[in-house]
Amino acid sequence: MSDATPASRLPDLIAMAADGSSENRRKLLRELTESFFGNPTRSAAEDSLYDAVLVSLTADMETAVRAELAARFADTADAPASLIRRLANDEAAVAGAVLRASPVLTDEDLLSVVRTHGQEHLRAVSIRPTVSEAVSDVIVERGDDVTLGTLLRNDGAQLSRAASEAAVERAKVNPTLHEDTVARSALPADLLNDMYFVVEARLRQQILEQNAQMDPALLEVALAAGRARVATSDGALPADYSESLAYVEELRAAGQLTPQMLARFLRSGGQTSFLIALSQLADIDFHTASQIVERRDLDALAVVCRSAELERALFLTYAVVLLNDDGDAMGKAHAYARMYAELAPEAAQRTLRFWRMRRTAQAA
Numbered sequence: 001m002s003d004a005t006p007a008s009r010l011p012d013l014i015a016m017a018a019d020g021s022s023e024n025r026r027k028l029l030r031e032l033t034e035s036f037f038g039n040p041t042r043s044a045a046e047d048s049l050y051d052a053v054l055v056s057l058t059a060d061m062e063t064a065v066r067a068e069l070a071a072r073f074a075d076t077a078d079a080p081a082s083l084i085r086r087l088a089n090d091e092a093a094v095a096g097a098v099l100r101a102s103p104v105l106t107d108e109d110l111l112s113v114v115r116t117h118g119q120e121h122l123r124a125v126s127i128r129p130t131v132s133e134a135v136s137d138v139i140v141e142r143g144d145d146v147t148l149g150t151l152l153r154n155d156g157a158q159l160s161r162a163a164s165e166a167a168v169e170r171a172k173v174n175p176t177l178h179e180d181t182v183a184r185s186a187l188p189a190d191l192l193n194d195m196y197f198v199v200e201a202r203l204r205q206q207i208l209e210q211n212a213q214m215d216p217a218l219l220e221v222a223l224a225a226g227r228a229r230v231a232t233s234d235g236a237l238p239a240d241y242s243e244s245l246a247y248v249e250e251l252r253a254a255g256q257l258t259p260q261m262l263a264r265f266l267r268s269g270g271q272t273s274f275l276i277a278l279s280q281l282a283d284i285d286f287h288t289a290s291q292i293v294e295r296r297d298l299d300a301l302a303v304v305c306r307s308a309e310l311e312r313a314l315f316l317t318y319a320v321v322l323l324n325d326d327g328d329a330m331g332k333a334h335a336y337a338r339m340y341a342e343l344a345p346e347a348a349q350r351t352l353r354f355w356r357m358r359r360t361a362q363a364a
Helices: 006-016 022-037 044-060 063-073 081-088 092-101 109-117 119-126 132-144 145-152 162-173 175-182 188-199 200-212 218-228 240-253 259-267 270-283 284-294 299-309 312-322 329-342 345-363
Strands: none
Touching: 022 044, 022 063, 044 081, 063 081, 063 092, 081 092, 081 109, 081 312, 092 109, 092 119, 092 299, 109 119, 119 132, 119 145, 132 145, 132 162, 145 162, 145 175, 162 175, 162 188, 175 188, 175 200, 188 200, 188 345, 200 299, 200 345, 240 270, 240 312, 259 270, 259 312, 270 299, 270 345, 284 299, 299 312, 299 329, 299 345, 312 329
């Protein structure tokens, strides 16, 4: 480049753009880029010229050159807007750099990209320092599970309530999303507790710990949000529900609905009666109790029993009976009994409150 100032070279560089030679145009593109960065006091008119010529030159360049240009301008706050939009809509190898970082791109620009391009573009947008709710909503709707995981790991991505609910519903059926979902610091607490029933023990422990640490005021807000979300019906009741309910109510009226009676229900095969009694004992809805027992989810059962302050021996009885078709029932039940003893009552009670909101919502 000559000793002339960048500004004085601009007209010459623009004139050179008429040269049809590919090699010369590539050289010109790089020289024009250096002129842009070397001229921090550009006027608005000069900015407009840089933008127009760079866009024109870029259209004729091969992928590697366009990718180099995108990387050069990606972090530049005053980069030519038309050029950045052009690069953002290029193929993924070019667009990635500006989609991940460019401060020039507006929400309108990003929405256009995530609505019309593929997963690589969506993933690049998903790791921007900040992602608005509007953009995240589209990514949750159009992104595959890899893209969704990328978005969930980004604490700078804001998710609306609806997008958070949609993300959790998808995560429930995809174990690869479990950790990203539970680890998301901004996930509403009621949705976090929805994940309890599907994640592994290590992640369940994280949920219990977060419940125990939650500010009481925030806990009430989370419970209110959860109650507003929960449907009034979770599915069909078993055929013997009415008969079993009448029997359980009769026992309750006679003061005979004790934890020991629940164990008797299990031993005699009265599972519906056991579920109704368990739901009444813990003040949770029938379907939540059913979900725990049908999955033989003994650590969830431990949360229920611990919250109700049942003796460990009774929990152990329930565990053994529920695992009675397992060759190592006693060994596993004892392992759960140890976990039961280590489970903090406060954490159990707070967790159970999220499960109870289903019963509250159904009664409303």
